[in-house]
Amino acid sequence: MSYEKELKAAKKAASLAAQLCQKVQKALLQSDVHSKSDKSPVTVADYGSQALVSFVLGKELPTDSFSMVAEEDSADLREDGGQETLERITKLINDTLSSDGSYDLSPLSGEDVLTAIDSGKSEGGPSGRHWVLDPIDGTKGFLRGDQYAIALALLDEGKVVLGVLACPNLPLQPIGNSEKHSLQCQAGCLFFAEVGGGTHMQSLDGSLSTKVHVSSTENPAEASFFESYEAAHSLHDLSSSIATKLGVQAPPVRIDSQAKYGALSRGDGAIYLRFPHKGYREKIWDHAAGCIVVSEAGGVVTDAGGNPLDFSKGRFLDLDTGIIVTNKKLMPLLLKAVRDALSESQATPSL
Ligand SMILES: Nc1ncnc2c1ncn2[C@@H]1O[C@H](COP(=O)(O)OS(=O)(=O)O)[C@@H](OP(=O)(O)O)[C@H]1O
Ligand SMILES: [Mg+2]
Numbered sequence: 001m002s003y004e005k006e007l008k009a010a011k012k013a014a015s016l017a018a019q020l021c022q023k024v025q026k027a028l029l030q031s032d033v034h035s036k037s038d039k040s041p042v043t044v045a046d047y048g049s050q051a052l053v054s055f056v057l058g059k060e061l062p063t064d065s066f067s068m069v070a071e072e073d074s075a076d077l078r079e080d081g082g083q084e085t086l087e088r089i090t091k092l093i094n095d096t097l098s099s100d101g102s103y104d105l106s107p108l109s110g111e112d113v114l115t116a117i118d119s120g121k122s123e124g125g126p127s128g129r130h131w132v133l134d135p136i137d138g139t140k141g142f143l144r145g146d147q148y149a150i151a152l153a154l155l156d157e158g159k160v161v162l163g164v165l166a167c168p169n170l171p172l173q174p175i176g177n178s179e180k181h182s183l184q185c186q187a188g189c190l191f192f193a194e195v196g197g198g199t200h201m202q203s204l205d206g207s208l209s210t211k212v213h214v215s216s217t218e219n220p221a222e223a224s225f226f227e228s229y230e231a232a233h234s235l236h237d238l239s240s241s242i243a244t245k246l247g248v249q250a251p252p253v254r255i256d257s258q259a260k261y262g263a264l265s266r267g268d269g270a271i272y273l274r275f276p277h278k279g280y281r282e283k284i285w286d287h288a289a290g291c292i293v294v295s296e297a298g299g300v301v302t303d304a305g306g307n308p309l310d311f312s313k314g315r316f317l318d319l320d321t322g323i324i325v326t327n328k329k330l331m332p333l334l335l336k337a338v339r340d341a342l343s344e345s346q347a348t349p350s351l
């Protein structure tokens with residue numbers, strides 16, 4: 001089955017959301033930070049991106065029944081004091097749509113925006129089609145002025161069948177370990193993948209796309225690895241122990257968000273290690289798009305036990321310990337290093 005029209009719609013939605021996010025990141029002031037009840041930072045751009053993606057998918061695919069599993073909801077915006085933020089979000093969305101000019105429509109109201117945000121409340125699951133959206137993945141990176149991604153995927157009967165990753169601050173050229181990239185002078189990258197069709201990358205300003213492939217290295221000594229920028233999101237000591245056991249020589253490359261999956265899909269590094277602290281439950285929107293972008297580029301994404309990720313269980317992933325990503329040749333060696341490091345860390349709980 002081809003998902004051509006869905007992929008086209010997803011690329012359009014993610015690209016417009018990226019424009020909105022870029023505008024906000026450029027103008028980012030402390031007052032853009034809005035504290036959610038769980039205390040994670042969430043910005044007008046998170047909500048704006050989610051509403052815009054939902055709106056654009058509805059416009060581009062008007063005959064499809066629509067279900068979306070997305071990170072944000074409008075509860076805080078509906079509370080007292082949310083009105084001013086809602087007005088700013090609504091203006092941002094209307095400005096983005098009007099400068100794009102694709103749709104002939106009257107401006108959206110605040111109520112339209114709240115409804116669009118709340119279309120992301122689906123539970124997903126094993127049957128039917130569900131869009132899966134992280135409107136800004138790597139919120140902390142976004143606020144810091146670093147990497148973030150708009151991550152959109154489609155589940156069909158419990159399987160990820162397409163994925164789009166818009167990475168506004170990722171240069172088209174490969175990234176290395178110590179570079180800090182200037183955010184002003186680049187368009188950013190759009191990765192997209194459809195099941196059976198490979199992974200492609202283009203510039204967010206619409207350049208011709210090129211097919212990308214994961215690194216083909218078989219030699220761990222040549223491989224570098226990605227991990228979360230935030231130590232609170234992944235156990236850096238455990239990754240370091242795995243890398244040492246595997247014979248990786250390069251220091252970790254720490255970048256925020258699913259930009260890691262995008263960078264890996266084009267061979268910037270060969271391994272991604274993600275080991276959250278005990279008790280954390282991974283959400284499907286943090287991995288769905290990244291997973292297909294890497295697997296269609298020839299990579300393998302599994303949990304720490306070597307099992308493929310199962311996106312059919314609802315809003316959460318049900319996982320063994322962590323997530324590991326690499327090419328097919330390195331995976332058996334990586335799994336062994338993970339097993340060894342995990343059993344050592346259980347024997348030495350301080351690790
Ligand atoms: N405690 C904990 N452990 C593991 N993961 C967590 C945790 N808390 C949050 N998150 C999720 O991490 C998402 C950000 O992805 P990364 O960890 O790749 O980014 S970072 O490098 O750490 O910034 C981030 O996604 P966003 O909320 O979309 O930014 C979260 O869903
Ligand atoms: Mg979040």
Ligand SMILES: [Mg+2]
Nearest residue numbers: 134137138286
């Ligand atoms: Mg996320």
Ligand SMILES: [Mg+2]
Nearest residue numbers: 071134136137
């Ligand atoms: Mg997010």
